[in-house]
Amino acid sequence: MSRPPASVLIAAAVAVVGFAGLIRGAMPQAASGGIGGAATDPIVVSGAYVREPASPDVAAAYFTVYNTTGTDDTLTSVATGAGQSASVMTEDVSGGMQELATGLRIPAHSSVTLKPGKGHVMIEHLVGALRPGQYVNLELDFANAGPVNVSAPVIAINAEPPR
Amino acid sequence: MRYVMLLVAVVVLAGCSSGSGKPKPSDLNNQPHAGQYQGFGLVPPLPRPSFSLTDTSGKRFAFSQTAGHPTLLYFGYTHCPDVCPTTMADIAQAVAAQPPAVRTNTRVVFVTTDVKRDTGRVIASWLRHFDTDLPHKFVGLTGTQGQIDAAQAAAHVVLAEDGGQTHAADVLLYGADDYAHVKYLQSDNESDQIAHDLPLVSKEESS
Numbered sequence: 001m002s003r004p005p006a007s008v009l010i011a012a013a014v015a016v017v018g019f020a021g022l023i024r025g026a027m028p029q030a031a032s033g034g035i036g037g038a039a040t041d042p043i044v045v046s047g048a049y050v051r052e053p054a055s056p057d058v059a060a061a062y063f064t065v066y067n068t069t070g071t072d073d074t075l076t077s078v079a080t081g082a083g084q085s086a087s088v089m090t091e092d093v094s095g096g097m098q099e100l101a102t103g104l105r106i107p108a109h110s111s112v113t114l115k116p117g118k119g120h121v122m123i124e125h126l127v128g129a130l131r132p133g134q135y136v137n138l139e140l141d142f143a144n145a146g147p148v149n150v151s152a153p154v155i156a157i158n159a160e161p162p163r
Numbered sequence: 164m165r166y167v168m169l170l171v172a173v174v175v176l177a178g179c180s181s182g183s184g185k186p187k188p189s190d191l192n193n194q195p196h197a198g199q200y201q202g203f204g205l206v207p208p209l210p211r212p213s214f215s216l217t218d219t220s221g222k223r224f225a226f227s228q229t230a231g232h233p234t235l236l237y238f239g240y241t242h243c244p245d246v247c248p249t250t251m252a253d254i255a256q257a258v259a260a261q262p263p264a265v266r267t268n269t270r271v272v273f274v275t276t277d278v279k280r281d282t283g284r285v286i287a288s289w290l291r292h293f294d295t296d297l298p299h300k301f302v303g304l305t306g307t308q309g310q311i312d313a314a315q316a317a318a319h320v321v322l323a324e325d326g327g328q329t330h331a332a333d334v335l336l337y338g339a340d341d342y343a344h345v346k347y348l349q350s351d352n353e354s355d356q357i358a359h360d361l362p363l364v365s366k367e368e369s370s
Contacts, residue, residue, distance in 0.1 A: 051248065054292035060244035089245070096329040097245060116249040117332070117349040123244070157292050158252045 048152035084125035212317035240277035257357035276327030338364030
């Protein structure tokens with residue numbers, strides 16, 4: 001007798017699903033527009049790839065890091081199962097490549113893109129050959145956001161990078 | 164060094180102007196002296212250098228063997244994760260995009276700046292990742308440190324340091340007239356730039 005009418009239950013269900021949908025919908029928007037919010041990942045990584053290496057020893061990973069928060073963050077280190085070591089290399093003032101002792105700063109509400117000639121994650125002492133179609137798992141560690149996992153596809157040596 | 168930094172600045176400017184989508188030829192490079200070329204124009208042009216090194220099969224290779232052919236010359240090292248393989252892939256793509264006559268006529272020469280690690284075998288295995296579909300295999304050269312330094316000096320590029328790991332990123336393009344009128348630096352457009360300019364330097368009358 002005291003059961004609520006079906007319409008009330010449906011309305012409640014719609015409200016819950018709608019709310020969840022809103023939260024999910026906010027994430028890609030934040031990734032593209034850089035709008036931070038409580039329901040947004042603080043760090044969003046996109047366009048990750050590893051070019052099939054010509055060397056049996058060393059490969060490079062590239063990606064764009066978006067900092068969706070209002071506070072600067074720092075990429076302090078990278079770990080990967082593809083090689084024994086991974087280091088973040090960026091262009092120094094003389095045009096060479098250098099590992100930053102202080103990590104790679106990602107300014108608030110901004111993005112940093114690692115691309116050939118500008119920066120990369122150098123993966124050394126490869127465990128095995130990397131071939132197109134495979135994926136390289138990377139754990140990017142940020143000072144504020146903590147670890148962020150990225151799966152980077154291996155692209156052919158002469159392929160266009162993913163957009 | 165100042166010259167290199169100026170070039171880097173120009174690359175950044177060119178990158179800004181290219182906008183989105185497939186770059187139009189006029190957007191690839193807006194620096195002076197480029198003339199008809201999409202790469203960085205060399206005024207005055209640089210003569211094809213004379214140097215002799217050792218190829219990947221252990222034989223002596225004189226750079227003059229490439230005389231009369233459009234020739235792309237690049238100094239780098241195989242343990243390089245980033246710029247060197249990207250540059251070689253750009254070169255290979257540009258050559259592959261040529262009409263058959265130009266493709267067959269073009270030569271590509273890679274000179275290592277890391278004489279300790281880059282043996283003939285290591286260089287050959289590295290180059291085969293890039294040139295498999297091309298009519299002429301890329302030439303890979305090594306030598307003593309003195310010979311490599313002399314080759315870089317002859318080609319007017321900045322001498323490599325740190326065991327070859329800090330090296331000039333220039334790709335020099337010598338024409339059928341045995342002069343380099345244009346060179347390239349690593350960028351998103353490098354392959355398109357080289358592909359555009361190769362036919363221009365393939366004929367004797369180019370000057």
